[in-house]
Amino acid sequence: MTKQIIKMTVNGEVQEVIAEPRELLIYVLREKLGMTGPHVGCETSHCGACTVDIDGKSVKSCTMFAAQAQGAEITTIEGLGSPDALHVLQESFKEHHGLQCGYCTPGMITRAHRLLEENPDPTEEDVRIGMAGNICRCTGYQNIVKSILSAAAEMNASKEAAQ
Amino acid sequence: MNVNSTVIGKPISRVDGRLKTTGAARYAADHRPVEGRPLHAVLVKSSIASGRITGFDLSALQSMSGFVRFVSHLDGALIRTIKNPVDGAFAAGEEYTPFENDRVHFVGQHIGLVVAQTLEVAEAAAKAVVVDYETSAARIEFADPTAEVRQPDLYNTGEELQVSRGHVEAGLVEAVEIVKATYTTPIEHHNPIEPSATLAVWDGDHLTIYDATQGSVNDKNYVAFGMSVDPKNVRVLNPFIGGGFGCKGFTWPHTLIAAAAARAVEQPVLLVLSRKDMYTSCGHRPYTEQEVTLAADADGVLTATRHRTQSYRSLVGDHVEPCGMTTAMLYQCDNLEVTHSVRVLNRPSGTPLRSPGEAPGTFALESAMDELAEKLGMDPVDLRRRNHTDIDQRNGRKWSSKHLLECYDRGAEKIGWGRRKAPGQWRDGNDLVGLGMATACYPGYRMPTQTRLTLDRDGTLHVGVAVQDIGTGLYTVLAQMVAERFGTSPENVRVLIGDSDLPPGPLAGGSMTTASVAAAVDDGCRALSEKLRARLVDMGHTPGNEPLVIDGGALRSGPLSVPAAEVIPTDVHEIVAEGGSDDTYGFTGGVETDKSFYSFGAIFAEVRIDRDFGIIRVPKMTGVFDVGRVINAKTARSQMLGGMTFGIGMALMEETFIDDKTGRFVNPSLGEYYVPVNADVNEFDVEMLDIPDYDFNPFGARGLGEISNVGASAAIANAVYNATGIRVRHLPIRLDDLLEDLPR
Numbered sequence: 001m002t003k004q005i006i007k008m009t010v011n012g013e014v015q016e017v018i019a020e021p022r023e024l025l026i027y028v029l030r031e032k033l034g035m036t037g038p039h040v041g042c043e044t045s046h047c048g049a050c051t052v053d054i055d056g057k058s059v060k061s062c063t064m065f066a067a068q069a070q071g072a073e074i075t076t077i078e079g080l081g082s083p084d085a086l087h088v089l090q091e092s093f094k095e096h097h098g099l100q101c102g103y104c105t106p107g108m109i110t111r112a113h114r115l116l117e118e119n120p121d122p123t124e125e126d127v128r129i130g131m132a133g134n135i136c137r138c139t140g141y142q143n144i145v146k147s148i149l150s151a152a153a154e155m156n157a158s159k160e161a162a163q
Numbered sequence: 164m165n166v167n168s169t170v171i172g173k174p175i176s177r178v179d180g181r182l183k184t185t186g187a188a189r190y191a192a193d194h195r196p197v198e199g200r201p202l203h204a205v206l207v208k209s210s211i212a213s214g215r216i217t218g219f220d221l222s223a224l225q226s227m228s229g230f231v232r233f234v235s236h237l238d239g240a241l242i243r244t245i246k247n248p249v250d251g252a253f254a255a256g257e258e259y260t261p262f263e264n265d266r267v268h269f270v271g272q273h274i275g276l277v278v279a280q281t282l283e284v285a286e287a288a289a290k291a292v293v294v295d296y297e298t299s300a301a302r303i304e305f306a307d308p309t310a311e312v313r314q315p316d317l318y319n320t321g322e323e324l325q326v327s328r329g330h331v332e333a334g335l336v337e338a339v340e341i342v343k344a345t346y347t348t349p350i351e352h353h354n355p356i357e358p359s360a361t362l363a364v365w366d367g368d369h370l371t372i373y374d375a376t377q378g379s380v381n382d383k384n385y386v387a388f389g390m391s392v393d394p395k396n397v398r399v400l401n402p403f404i405g406g407g408f409g410c411k412g413f414t415w416p417h418t419l420i421a422a423a424a425a426r427a428v429e430q431p432v433l434l435v436l437s438r439k440d441m442y443t444s445c446g447h448r449p450y451t452e453q454e455v456t457l458a459a460d461a462d463g464v465l466t467a468t469r470h471r472t473q474s475y476r477s478l479v480g481d482h483v484e485p486c487g488m489t490t491a492m493l494y495q496c497d498n499l500e501v502t503h504s505v506r507v508l509n510r511p512s513g514t515p516l517r518s519p520g521e522a523p524g525t526f527a528l529e530s531a532m533d534e535l536a537e538k539l540g541m542d543p544v545d546l547r548r549r550n551h552t553d554i555d556q557r558n559g560r561k562w563s564s565k566h567l568l569e570c571y572d573r574g575a576e577k578i579g580w581g582r583r584k585a586p587g588q589w590r591d592g593n594d595l596v597g598l599g600m601a602t603a604c605y606p607g608y609r610m611p612t613q614t615r616l617t618l619d620r621d622g623t624l625h626v627g628v629a630v631q632d633i634g635t636g637l638y639t640v641l642a643q644m645v646a647e648r649f650g651t652s653p654e655n656v657r658v659l660i661g662d663s664d665l666p667p668g669p670l671a672g673g674s675m676t677t678a679s680v681a682a683a684v685d686d687g688c689r690a691l692s693e694k695l696r697a698r699l700v701d702m703g704h705t706p707g708n709e710p711l712v713i714d715g716g717a718l719r720s721g722p723l724s725v726p727a728a729e730v731i732p733t734d735v736h737e738i739v740a741e742g743g744s745d746d747t748y749g750f751t752g753g754v755e756t757d758k759s760f761y762s763f764g765a766i767f768a769e770v771r772i773d774r775d776f777g778i779i780r781v782p783k784m785t786g787v788f789d790v791g792r793v794i795n796a797k798t799a800r801s802q803m804l805g806g807m808t809f810g811i812g813m814a815l816m817e818e819t820f821i822d823d824k825t826g827r828f829v830n831p832s833l834g835e836y837y838v839p840v841n842a843d844v845n846e847f848d849v850e851m852l853d854i855p856d857y858d859f860n861p862f863g864a865r866g867l868g869e870i871s872n873v874g875a876s877a878a879i880a881n882a883v884y885n886a887t888g889i890r891v892r893h894l895p896i897r898l899d900d901l902l903e904d905l906p907r
Contacts, residue, residue, distance in 0.1 A: 040358070104405075139804045141808065143804070
């Protein structure tokens with residue numbers, strides 16, 4: 001298959017990769033760029049473990065061709081924070097125990113990040129509906145909702161303080 | 164045990180939280196060999212249910228750029244023939260060897276593996292393999308009259324599957340009310356979000372495997388046997404596992420196939436199962452048909468109990484869903500018969516799925532108890548109290564610690580049981596509202612475990628044991644246990660698990676890891692403490708009788724305080740001690756004891772059902788559990804919430820359909836196999852009685868995780884009955900089970 005050069009910005013860095021048209025974005029991120037935070041869970045867009053942020057939208061990267069990301073601005077979990085410098089959402093998931101096995105967590109947090117951009121002050125129901133595309137098989141979701149609501153409150157408080 | 168511990172029982176945040184929230188925690192498929200990229204592998208699976216392979220046409224593969232190798236049974240003895248069990252060194256999910264011969268036993272059996280430079284090529288090549296078969300008659304339908312029926316004697320725990328005591332017929336004659344009904348539960352799949360994955364890396368005759376497994380030691384022994392290498396030459400690494408729920412418990416063919424392929428191509432091979440692969444590669448909970456008979460006198464005292472379970476097994480896997488094990492022990496009843504039979508079918512193999520036996524078994528038993536209460540005109544909680552016993556009905560032993568009555572009390576109070584009305588009588592707007600409850604229970608298991616405790620010159624403690632954290636919180640729990648013994652903070656403890664080179668521990672199953680490591684850590688800490696005291700004496704110090712505290716980089720005993728850097732000679736860097744326990748509890752052949760070990764609980768559910776559409780919601784669920792001492796309030800609570808949510812899935816959503824003609828699973832994807840999502844769940848209430856069971860281990864924990872899935876489906880089914888007056892005796896309960904008969 002004819003390969004093509006795909007240029008995209010991932011976590012603030014411009015990346016050029018050579019990929020076949022059939023290559024999925026998740027595999028380019030994982031295999032070619034070494035970003036193994038986003039995971040493959042279902043291959044059918046249902047579980048959300050592969051969620052990344054593309055041009056301001058949550059995208060299940062297991063069902064998008066890499067070629068479709070030409071010129072896109074992509075954020076993965078690695079772009080939100082690091083173990084030594086956690087994002088507010090990451091800190092909140094850690095403290096409120098919004099995870100168990102942790103496999104869905106990168107996608108879950110990446111989606112939650114976009115959700116709070118879309119709706120900075122969500123109700124519990126907003127969170128439950130807004131996160132319905134991300135499956136967690138371990139926790140029963142209670143603490144995930146709590147983590148997101150707590151992070152939202154904290155982010156709003158620091159925004160207010162800054163104003 | 165320090166009952167006022169600042170460490171044990173506290174809601175300490177998990178120590179792996181930073182890695183897991185940032186994508187830095189590496190799961191099996193996230194690892195890369197030190198040098199270069201691995202080759203990618205994709206399975207070729209059988210499309211027939213019975214027969215033999217007569218040939219592979221690989222002509223389309225040869226021209227594919229990036230295609231490396233196809234391996235199958237035609238490659239000769241890639242894998243040594245395994246007879247399971249092999250001297251107890253490991254437990255495999257199936258008692259056959261992959262690629263052993265041309266036989267096909269079920270649809271989805273692994274019959275070949277494509278190895279290629281990229282996943283895309285491997286996928287395309289796997290699709291392009293043309294398999295020729297000679298098919299033979301397959302027995303797929305559950306009721307196939309030609310299927311062989313077996314009555315296995317024992318479950319894999321050693322517990323008897325055919326139990327009889329007293330005279331059931333006599334008990335039936337004594338009764339004033341009898342319930343006799345058949346309950347069915349569907350095929351279910353574990354569906355952890357992480358699919359199974361194996362990265363196999365050979366270095367000469369040494370093999371390193373990054374595997375998504377619930378048991379690194381078991382995995383190591385299985386692969387070593389299949390690869391004909393010394394187990395010492397195999398190292399399995401599983402520092403993080405993306406859930407398992409049983410499907411990564413025993414070892415399965417794909418791990419061995421990946422290792423064999425990597426040896427054949429002399430390069431590292433990464434095999435990640437697809438979601439569809441997961442449905443036929445690593446087990447499922449088989450369909451069950453359970454006939455339950457409960458008989459009681461006018462006071463509600465059980466006079467006879469019968470629980471007959473029919474299920475199936477594959478031709479190569481011997482899993483039996485042991486539904487009646489709970490029935491044999493739970494309620495006082497002198498006349499009892501519990502039987503299990505399995506039909507041998509051309510279906511993929513079953514395996515334990517979170518609370519195997521207990522979950523489907525209590526759906527039947529606890530639904531029947533609800534029906535009996537209704538017939539007797541008794542409150543369902545009262546009926547259970549009436550038949551409560553402090554004696555294990557199987558063997559006459561006392562329970563080590565049983566506080567089930569308190570679970571009933573607390574649960575009833577918390578859910579507001581007093582609000583319950585007669586069936587179909589509670590309306591709220593357009594909703595029919597109902598309350599239901601069920602008893603939960605799960606055996607206490609403990610397995611031999613060894614640990615290594617280390618103190619380094621910084622004063623940091625290290626604990627190592629080849630167990631694994633499948634999401635439960637074991638990293639944190641181990642840090643807490645060691646911190647407790649040395650009077651320090653969990654932050655001062657480094658935990659090494661997920662590596663088969665560490666001192667051996669059990670696989671993560673049967674809710675037994677915490678109890679197993681508790682005894683081993685206790686002994687390891689004692690051994691380290693003795694060594695350190697001896698060292699202090701050698702140095703001329705006189706440590707007192709006070710417990711040795713290791714905190715702030717120093718060892719303290721009473722007024723004595725010596726920096727760790729002084730205690731540990733510069734040439735050794737650390738002081739190491741090993742300890743452990745060889746004791747087994749809960750399995751047949753374990754420690755002789757006059758007590759029985761079980762965890763108990765009560766689950767209460769409120770359901771609301773839309774009167775027009777029959778949509779079932781579970782706005783409230785309360786679980787109260789007696790699981791011994793809780794080590795970490797945060798991780799334990801999360802386990803319980805997750806288990807109760809698992810129960811909602813079992814009660815209302817989860818079902819795998821099989822096509823009786825072809826033997827194919829019809830819905831092998833998360834799009835068509837429904838599991839609870841965020842929007843399906845509400846705030847649940849969990850309470851742990853937190854009463855230590857020191858007869859079981861020195862930390863008093865009995866283990867949890869599986870128990871919260873037990874009883875949940877019955878509690879919901881009973882609540883549905885209470886709301887509607889409609890008794891649904893199969894799972895999952897869907898709106899079309901209710902629509903026609905909903906009270907108007």
